[in-house]
Amino acid sequence: MADYIQYFIEHSGQITAIYSVAIVWLGLLVFGGAVGGAQRERAFDPLVGWALVSLVFTLSGVFLNASFQYLAGGTLAAAVGAGIWIWRRDGALVPSALLKMILIASPLLILVSAMHASQWDEFSGWLSVPRYLMDTDALPSRANPYINSALPGYPFSWHYVTFLASLMAGYLLENAGALSNVLLLLMFGVMVSKLIARGAGNEASARAPGWSLLAIGALATTLLNPTFAQKIVLTTYADTSSAVAMGAAVVLAWFIIEELAAGRDARLGALSWQMGAVLLVLISLKQATPALAGLTVLAMVFVALRDGAVKISRLARLLPAIVGPPLIIFFAWRYHLSIESNITEMRIAGFDEWLIAYIPDIVGRMLLVLSKKGYYLVLVVLVVVIGVRGFIRSETPLDRFAALAAMVVLGYNAFLLFSYVTVFGKFDALRAASYWRYNMHLGLVVVAFTAYGAATYWRCRLAERWPLSRLSWLPIALLIIAPLVFAPKLRFDRAPWTNFYRTVSIDVAELLQPGNGLVVLDPAGSGESAQIMAFNMRPGMNFRGYRAAFDVITVKIVTDLVRQDNISHILIHSHSPHVGTVFGDKIVPGQSYLFKKLGPSSWETLGQWPHPKNAKR
Structure with missing residues (x-):
């Protein structure tokens, strides 16, 4: 029994981990709420605040060589001020839906707070970079090389989270990334709950989801998530945060298209700036994520062009807010890499080294990898089929959402094939290295559409025959019990x-x-x-x-x-x-x-x- 309890309560550092990560994300949330406006999607406030902090830290580090510890102190002071202002304006700092979600998922959060680093890439990069940041107080450069860190040329937005939480703790907080990943999934779970209510035609629940609906949203992003892999989610890897940012960007793109199609203007400004902020985060997480950001914008434009109800001129006026923020941080970081050319990242090979002759073999390997992920593959095929149909019809919100999701799924996989041919070496390309891990970036796009699509189908075809009110207790029970049952599997760090x-x-x-x-x-x-x-x-x-x-x-x-x-x-x-x-x-x-x-x-x-x-x- 004592060994089992240690899965959840193992050391006193858990308290430090929880309050340090909580303070960081509370600060990001109040920043997002302060700049978002009344018409924003409150579920995405933490991402907007994260974008603001990432922009300030990156620009200050690149162009001013500013002290990151001083920046962190200023950020904390600004967060306190923003929190006071939001409290007076809204009467609360954290949306009640998110608080309920965190409470239901508290067993999982407590378990993760006991974990420590255990995976190869954590030691080689995702934790070594924040530690260098703490030790040197500056970005990597010729004068400040991150000697023992792999690929320090990767963007730094994810590293800032571990860095800030570690400053709060007073030491390198190895599970800051894992705790943040869970919080991000819960945040997106709130949005999934709202999408389910929207698909079911329950606008009241879409505005204020109840306990059962919130539990369903949390289950959709964790236990039922086809791309939930504990050795990715419960680590400092940036793949989960990439998936959350990608999912949020696609959902916001869909919201904008729906507002344009309906001829409504009130929310367009707030949603556009939110999408720009989310794309800023997305583009500055990993080297491959700019492709995701670009695909999202292109898919939104194509869906808008296909829909006769959307005036392209109105969409064009929104594009500066959508693409401006991510382009600023993208070019700032590229500038930094160009002047500090010793910083390593993955690069496109010369044309004569491209693996064009091996494309059939690479595609075959990619398909083989997907065939072993049956649950995900079934959902992806459904998304693509419904998306093609939706793009052709372009009549309903479901059509437009499906078209968006299908375009980014197909586009990103085409980009991955291009990367295997032009960037990866022959050994990694022929085994489609990390292909499943890259597809995790699409996981929450698939989850969001599946949740909305299933709720819409239930409303249209099954609501009268299958009333679900009598099972409202089940998702809550599952969310609470699942970490207790799967604790030995989740605590892989105890190997x-x-x-x-x-x-x-x-x-x-x-x-x-x-x-x-x-x-x-x-x-x-x-x-x-x-x-x-x-x-x-x-x-x-x-x-x-x-x-x-x-x-x-x-x-x-x-x-x-x-x-x-x-x-x-x-x-x-x-x-x-x-x-x-x-x-x-x-x-x-x-x-x-x-x-x-x-x-x-x-x-x-x-x-x-x-x-x-x-x-x-």
């Missing part, structure tokens, strides 16, 4: 080997001195142990790489490696005949070792750690 690597890396970092160079040998491992080691090395210590199961390891390679002048220490996490030949009886299977080099072939054992028992790698 024995991951925690072993973390323990060893912390011990090793204590034994190293500035100027030391360390290499990791783990011939039976994936390389995860090396990423964790690099993450925990302190400033001045030099990580010299690793050799793992996917690398060629021979006696000569190991011998040449350990004789390099810039390597003073070697960490061995697993045994192999080649490693054993070089180190002899100094190592035995079932142990990890830290050696200090005394000479070309002379080593002193500084540490030794027994491996976890009966645990699979």
Whole structure:
């Protein structure tokens, strides 16, 4: 029983994590509410506030080289002022629907507050970048290289969230991203609840969803979400935030088209500025997300052109508010990368290196990946089929929503194919690397349309035969119980080997001195142990790489490696005949070792750690 309780209550740092992340998102929410106007969609206030903070931080960092800690202090003061103003104006800081959603989902939030980093990309980039930001107080540059971080040229909007929460906590808050992901899904769940009510023809519930409807919205974005993968959502990865921003952008685009089609003007200004803010966030999350932003705008224009009720001149007047904010931050960041050319990001290869001849193989692999995600594939096929029909008909709100969703789904997958051909190397392209993860960016677009479409179908065909009021308790119960049932699966961060690597890396970092160079040998491992080691090395210590199961390891390679002048220490996490030949009886299977080099072939054992028992790698 005690072990089970630790899934939810494990350490005192949970309190710090919850209040730090809550303060950050409360600040973003009040910023969004302060600038959004009375006709805004309140569910998206946190995204609008996030856009404002991202814009200020990025422009100040790029053009003024401003101190980010001073900016954070100013942001906190401004948030307090905005909060006081909103309290006086609205009588509350947080919409009641979001508060109810958070209360129902509190078991999940408590569980996530106990988690810590455990995934490869968290250690190599998504957490190392915010830590560099805390340590150096500046963006990466030639003068301020983020040495041990992968792809620091990625946009920084997601990093700002972890950075701000970590400043509140006083240390790097490893689960700030995971908690933020859950809050973002709940925020979008509020919108899904409203879409369901709108599709069901219940305008009163669309304005103020009840407990049961809110629980359905939360389930739609979590347990029933076809792209919910716990090792993505409950980490610091930016894919969930990308999906939320993409879903919000498409929903706002649809709202704008509906207002234009109905000839209403009152909400157009507020919705357009909100969409521009959401696109600003979207475009500054990952290197691929500008494609999502562009596809959303293009899809909106095409749907408007197809619909005879929409005057294109009216849409054209809204476009500066929609595309202006994202273009500002996009070009500011591109300018920064252009003058600091040592910052790494993924780049398009030369035309002669494009994998054009392999397009059939790549497409086949993409289809194979999707075929293994049956639930998602079925929904995507429905979206595309209904979307094509909707674009042709363009008569109802459902037609227009379906057309929007189908265009971005098809367009983004075409973009991914282009990326595999022109950006990824042959090895990654032929296995469609991370294809499922990229499709997660579309997940909430699919969820939003499915929710609205299912509610519309129920209203038109099933409402009289299938009244659902007697089951109103069920979604609430499911949302509360699900984290309790799936806790062992959700707490993947407690994996024995991951925690072993973390323990060893912390011990090793204590034994190293500035100027030391360390290499990791783990011939039976994936390389995860090396990423964790690099993450925990302190400033001045030099990580010299690793050799793992996917690398060629021979006696000569190991011998040449350990004789390099810039390597003073070697960490061995697993045994192999080649490693054993070089180190002899100094190592035995079932142990990890830290050696200090005394000479070309002379080593002193500084540490030794027994491996976890009966645990699979």
